[in-house]
Amino acid sequence: MSIKGIFPIDKWDFKSESILIDLPAEDFDLLMAHSNEKLYKKNEILFREGAYASGIFYIVKGKVKKYKADEEGNEQIIYLAHTGQLIGYHGILSGDQYLDSVGVMEDSRIVFIPKDDFMRTLEHSSIFSNRLLKTLSHEYTVLTNSLTVLAHKTVRERLALQLVVIREKYKEKGAEGMPIVLNISREDLANLVGTARENVVRILTEFKEDNILETKGRKITIKDVNKLVQIANFK
Amino acid sequence: MSIKGIFPIDKWDFKSESILIDLPAEDFDLLMAHSNEKLYKKNEILFREGAYASGIFYIVKGKVKKYKADEEGNEQIIYLAHTGQLIGYHGILSGDQYLDSVGVMEDSRIVFIPKDDFMRTLEHSSIFSNRLLKTLSHEYTVLTNSLTVLAHKTVRERLALQLVVIREKYKEKGAEGMPIVLNISREDLANLVGTARENVVRILTEFKEDNILETKGRKITIKDVNKLVQIANFK
DNA sequence: CTTTATAATTGATATAATTCACTTTTTGAA
DNA sequence: TTCAAAAAGTGAATTATATCAATTATAAAG
The missing domain is CATH 1.10.10.10 (Winged helix-like DNA-binding domain superfamily/Winged helix DNA-binding domain)
Structure with missing residues (x-):
């Protein structure tokens, strides 16, 4: 029996389909115009909370953790992200600083997309912007569920x-x-x-x-x- | 001395400026085309998690709580919303069900805006859609902060x-x-x-x-x- | 392969938080 | 103003979790 029936996975995880899949070629090209793929080693830091948000990251293949660290050095992992997922857009959308830190959990291929290209694509492509709205709303479910679980x-x-x-x-x-x-x-x-x-x-x-x-x-x-x-x- | 300096309020609260303030008249009218203001009494329920999301709510004046209830009847309050804030859009954006429940904490004047008008305004107004993206990203900070605090x-x-x-x-x-x-x-x-x-x-x-x-x-x-x-x- | 730093494990103890059973106070309806 | 229902407050006992101080195992580098 599949666990899916009794286990509402998407209440605990974000939708796993990549936000970039089947994006119209024109939009995709615009987004990727100045992108830059790099190989990150395990334990490298992609970015830290509070740092200037210069762009977003797309995980081509790999696993990373999004976390927050408090004054005492306690680390709370917010979310485990992996292949196909986009990272770092919250900070750009809400201001100009990253809102959490991201660490690489296993050697990963990750693409950097500069802020300007991200914003331009957002303005130009209503498909992209709608998907992002959907993703953000879905994150809301995941986070509020985590909150409830943690509390009770x-x-x-x-x-x-x-x-x-x-x-x-x-x-x-x-x-x-x-x-x-x-x-x-x-x-x-x-x-x-x-x-x-x-x-x-x-x-x-x-x-x-x-x-x-x-x-x-x-x-x-x-x-x-x-x-x-x-x-x-x-x- | 103002507490603001040492207390980073917007890390714990959403930005308090209303998403609707200074919205171009045309967009505002589109959004409010079929809106309907009602007086809600203390303890009334605006909507429940899982119910069909027929529209969003705008708090003209009042206080409400957004919460999740688990199987055992435990209630976790996610956020206290008040005058000027918009409620219920997450569910509409990510699917067709409300993602949490909302209860009225004191007698409040609240406007209901049907789903179609909300979606139409979103498509038509890039200002509105950008503000929503910003609001959703800011919610991310608040929720991830809550998570960290709750855990540690x-x-x-x-x-x-x-x-x-x-x-x-x-x-x-x-x-x-x-x-x-x-x-x-x-x-x-x-x-x-x-x-x-x-x-x-x-x-x-x-x-x-x-x-x-x-x-x-x-x-x-x-x-x-x-x-x-x-x-x-x-x- | 060996070494060494890092991570995992274990036990004991202290502290925080929950739960239950009950009393007192407050509130809102009649 | 009175009264009943709901909410607030208290105490004691129990349980869960955190913390500290070691030891043992593992993995990554040379």
């Missing part, structure tokens, strides 16, 4: 939920039966769930004992998603 | 922060020296902060003992904002 669910429930979300997100199309291996540090997992690393470790151990998952080094293999869904406890 | 600050710090935010929000322009009286139930305050009502009551008592505020019935008068700012502990 236990760490255990939140961790179970995030594991399911990440699994769905990183699942390759077509590979239905295959077990999905998550390659994410305990630290990042903790910063995503909003708790301390130690708690994540402890709960993962419990999950291991309950035969829900296996770990090998930092890699997590989920064996029983349904149990996780049950623990996360949502309708 | 104590209930005490969160409550202090919210009291400052509400005070700034509800402050009448010009009445600088006047003490601001907040009229909000402990329950709503708890649902905003993301905790139980009892905790809010206990911490308010502590604040009272520390001469930070006074309460008379459900009304809260803040006497020392700076102390609250200090407790909330942000740069």
Whole structure:
């Protein structure tokens, strides 16, 4: 049985179709006029919150984390973005500074698009601007859901939920039966769930004992998603 | 001394200028073509999450809360909206259902604008559409900040922060020296902060003992904002 | 392959927050 | 003004989570 039926994935993730797919060639060319693809290494920083927003980024292939860091150095991961997604437009639209920081989680191919080209395309293409409105509204659902979960669910429930979300997100199309291996540090997992690393470790151990998952080094293999869904406890 | 300097209000609130102010008359008329003002009583529900999104709402005068309710009946307040703000567009932009629920907190004058007029204005007016993009991006800051605070600050710090935010929000322009009286139930305050009502009551008592505020019935008068700012502990 | 820095894990303890059961106060309707 | 319902307030017990201080395992670089 597919988890999709009982698990409303798009309430927890943004729509995964790329905002650029099937964009009219003219609009696409305008946007990409001065674009510049680069290979980023794991742990590199794409940009930091508060820095001047000089343009947006398009993830050709890879995984990144959007996060906020507070005074004490606590890091809260806002969203895990990946192949096909656009990054950094919030800051440009609302002012001229990036609103969060973005770190690269695995070696990634990422295209930089200068601010001017982004703005020009936005003005010129109502398709692009409508899609962006739609994307932003969808982000609203995801963020407000995260807020509710964070406020009212236990760490255990939140961790179970995030594991399911990440699994769905990183699942390759077509590979239905295959077990999905998550390659994410305990630290990042903790910063995503909003708790301390130690708690994540402890709960993962419990999950291991309950035969829900296996770990090998930092890699997590989920064996029983349904149990996780049950623990996360949502309708 | 104004609190504005040390308190980055727009990180916690949306920009308070109305999205409709100074909109070209032509666009405004298009938007308001079939609008309909109604008087809503305290505690009335404007719409519920998941309901068909038939249009948007403009708050002419009043206060409302945007919230999400989970299976267990827990209510998380996402945002307190008031005079001059637009409500309900996320659902229309991202699909056809409202993405949260909205309840009226005090008797309010609210205009309903049918979906078609909203969409037509959006297509026709690039000013309107640009402002909406800006508003949505700004919401992103507010929501991601809320997320970070919820995940990493104590209930005490969160409550202090919210009291400052509400005070700034509800402050009448010009009445600088006047003490601001907040009229909000402990329950709503708890649902905003993301905790139980009892905790809010206990911490308010502590604040009272520390001469930070006074309460008379459900009304809260803040006497020392700076102390609250200090407790909330942000740069 | 070995080394070394980094990350994961474990246990013990302290603290924060929730929950439940109850009393008191306030509010709004009659 | 009275009265009932709703909201606020209090105390005690329980549970969840954070924090600190180590040890062990892992991965990345030379």
